[in-house]
Each structure stands twice: as structure tokens, then as C-alpha cells.
Amino acid sequence: MDSTYALRIQEWSDVSEVDWHLVRDELANYLRQVIAHFSQTNAAKQVYGIVIELGQNWTMSVYLNTEEGLADGPMRFRSDSVGYEKHTDAQILEMLGRWHYESWEFPLYQYNCPDRGCPNEPHRELFERLVEEELESENEEPESVSELFLGVCAEATAILEQSRELKELSKTPDFALRLYDADCYEWGTDDIMKAARKKVAGSEQSTP
Structure with a gap:
């Protein structure tokens, strides 16, 4: 985050003053930097999934996993859970599936940057x-702050999807990037992402 942005956000005293386009671009740059750092430091890792998690405290966190990380997931899950000591790896994997990101190989990767x-x-x-x-x-706002923030986070994720950094990331053929909203929608963000992709594509087409 550059100093200009830090100064700008301090000036915003009301929701109507927020430059949401600027917030979106700052978040998109942040996500791109995280993915670029991962590629630079984990060149041999082939990623099958990325989760962008929106936390309840206005945060965006990045989780990545590999097939090797998936296989080791039960070990990490047992270390953070109680009552699964006698469950086999196969039983835990069947229970968790491929998208239990809290047990992934690279959780909260932004802290490694x-x-x-x-x-x-x-x-x-x-x-x-x-x-x-x-x-x-x-005064009632037409949209709540949380909904406006969710919208720009989804747009930032849509920008990441089309970024050079994501294209250069080593990925499996079935790679997917998903948005998880811990505050409200959880995994139910498909429609939000569709709208965000459409909006981002429209803004790119209208840019001279």
C-alpha cells in the first residue's frame, strides 16, 4: 500500500466519500503481489486451488493448496482438532473434501510475504x-458498507483471475480460484463473482 493511498483513506469520513474504485484497485494489486511472491518462492509447487477469504474484520486472506498438501491435510487437521485421533487419513479426507482451506498447505499466505x-x-x-x-x-445508505466492500473484493478477485501473476502461477489442469465470505455468504458467492467479472470486463472495455 503506497503512501498516497494511506493518506486518501484517512480523508474519508463518510461512506459517500469512499472511492470504491480505488479500494478495488488497491486490493487487486495486493492479491497480485501475494501470488507473485508465491510463484517466486515456490516455483516447484503446482497449485490446484486458491481461496480468497473475506474475514469478518474487513480482511482478505489468501490460501493455496497442492495435491501433496491435500494428502498431508489430515495431519494438519488432527493437530488443530479434538476427537479425530483414531480417524484414518482416508476418512478425514472424505469428510473434509478438497476445499477445507484451513487445513491447506499454504494458509494465510500473505503473512509469508x-x-x-x-x-x-x-x-x-x-x-x-x-x-x-x-x-x-x-440517513439510510442504499447499500451497507459490508455489501459495498464485498462487491469491490469480488471485483479485485476477478481482476486477479485475469492477471499476469495468476497466468504465470504453476497450476494443475483442474485449477480453480474461489471466493469465500466468512461474514455472510460463505461459499455462496458464485452470483457475486459473476456480477464482479461482468463489471470488471465492462470497465476494461470502456477504458480508452
């Missing part, structure tokens, strides 16, 4: 402040 200005903490401070002001205000 050099500090290049992750926007999560500044966004948490900004949007918590705006939500408090929204609740105290008698």
Missing part, C-alpha cells in the same frame, strides 16, 4: 469507523 503495505489493517480501521458512523446516522 515481505511487508509491502498489506491494506488489511488500514481497511479494518477505516471500515469499522464508517460502520459506526453509519449506525449512528439517521
Whole structure:
């Protein structure tokens, strides 16, 4: 996150003042940097899945997994769980499936990256402040802050899908990237992503 963006978000005192296009682009750049770092430091790893998780504190986190990581998932799951000591790896894998990202090989990968200005903490401070002001205000916004933020996060993810960084990532033939909203929609973000892809494509076509 560059210093210009940090100064801009401090100026926003109301939801109507937020430059959502700027927020989207900052998040997209952040995601692209995380994926680029993974490729540079894990060139031999072939990824089958990426989850972009929207946390309940206005954060975007990145999880990646490989087939080898999937095979080792039961070990990580047992270390974080109680009551599964007697379950076989096959039983745990059948229960978890391929998208139980909390047991993946590369969870919260952004914390492995050099500090290049992750926007999560500044966004948490900004949007918590705006939500408090929204609740105290008698003026009803057409969309809540959380829905607006979800929208730009989905658009940032759509930009990542088309990015050079993702194209250069070593991936399996069945690779997929999914958006998970821990605050409300959970895995039910397909329609949100479809709308985000359409909006991003439209903005690219209208750019001279």
C-alpha cells in the first residue's frame, strides 16, 4: 500500500466519500503481489486451488493448496482438532473434501510475504469507523458498507483471475480460484463473482 493511498483513506469520513474504485484497485494489486511472491518462492509447487477469504474484520486472506498438501491435510487437521485421533487419513479426507482451506498447505499466505503495505489493517480501521458512523446516522445508505466492500473484493478477485501473476502461477489442469465470505455468504458467492467479472470486463472495455 503506497503512501498516497494511506493518506486518501484517512480523508474519508463518510461512506459517500469512499472511492470504491480505488479500494478495488488497491486490493487487486495486493492479491497480485501475494501470488507473485508465491510463484517466486515456490516455483516447484503446482497449485490446484486458491481461496480468497473475506474475514469478518474487513480482511482478505489468501490460501493455496497442492495435491501433496491435500494428502498431508489430515495431519494438519488432527493437530488443530479434538476427537479425530483414531480417524484414518482416508476418512478425514472424505469428510473434509478438497476445499477445507484451513487445513491447506499454504494458509494465510500473505503473512509469508515481505511487508509491502498489506491494506488489511488500514481497511479494518477505516471500515469499522464508517460502520459506526453509519449506525449512528439517521440517513439510510442504499447499500451497507459490508455489501459495498464485498462487491469491490469480488471485483479485485476477478481482476486477479485475469492477471499476469495468476497466468504465470504453476497450476494443475483442474485449477480453480474461489471466493469465500466468512461474514455472510460463505461459499455462496458464485452470483457475486459473476456480477464482479461482468463489471470488471465492462470497465476494461470502456477504458480508452
